[in-house]
Amino acid sequence: MSEKNIITFNNVDKWYGNYHALKNVNLSIKKGERLVICGPSGSGKSTLIRCINGLEKYDHGEITVAGHSLNHKELHTIRGQVGMVFQHFNLFPHMTVLDNLTLAPRRTLKMSKDDAEHLARDFLDRVHIGHQADKFPGQLSGGQQQRVAIARSLCMKPSILLF
Numbered sequence: 001m002s003e004k005n006i007i008t009f010n011n012v013d014k015w016y017g018n019y020h021a022l023k024n025v026n027l028s029i030k031k032g033e034r035l036v037i038c039g040p041s042g043s044g045k046s047t048l049i050r051c052i053n054g055l056e057k058y059d060h061g062e063i064t065v066a067g068h069s070l071n072h073k074e075l076h077t078i079r080g081q082v083g084m085v086f087q088h089f090n091l092f093p094h095m096t097v098l099d100n101l102t103l104a105p106r107r108t109l110k111m112s113k114d115d116a117e118h119l120a121r122d123f124l125d126r127v128h129i130g131h132q133a134d135k136f137p138g139q140l141s142g143g144q145q146q147r148v149a150i151a152r153s154l155c156m157k158p159s160i161l162l163f
């Protein structure tokens, strides 16, 4: 593996029961590279990216992330570096936009409330929804919820962001 590759797939296969969802996938992604994977609905795009942070298991081959082979021992280390914006956003509906953004930095990175809120407001401003910080996700449009999800991922300062 080249040192510059942050994600590699080597001969990766995944089945859902009898359904062969990923067929011998080989790819390498360099640090700083932006890769768009296109394909019809149901072709396996979400499955592929969910394998990168261990939300799905694969059956054959090897995936490496930031030099770590993706196995259970390394999963915690890898997840700390990998952010994900889910297809359906997965915002917490009972929490305000601001609280959605500050939860993980406070709990996981042990950031103070003030620091976490400052960081969150910065990212909300960058995606042009700073004025929606005190609303609940259900009060926002789909695109606005998507921007909240992006800002929430960025608050964890990931080295890899999956969309």
Ligand SMILES: Nc1ncnc2c1ncn2[C@@H]1O[C@H](COP(=O)(O)OP(=O)(O)OP(=O)(O)O)[C@@H](O)[C@H]1O
Pocket: 016, 019, 021, 039, 040, 041, 042, 043, 044, 045, 046, 047, 048, 087
């Ligand atoms: N948990 C699951 N159990 C069984 N089959 C699944 C599961 N998740 C996905 N599949 C199947 O695997 C295939 C790939 O699904 P996936 O969600 O990766 O597609 P996608 O390319 O992201 O599609 P879309 O563009 O619609 O989001 C689909 O045919 C789907 O029906």
Ligand SMILES: [Mg+2]
Pocket: 045, 046, 047, 087
């Ligand atoms: Mg999908």
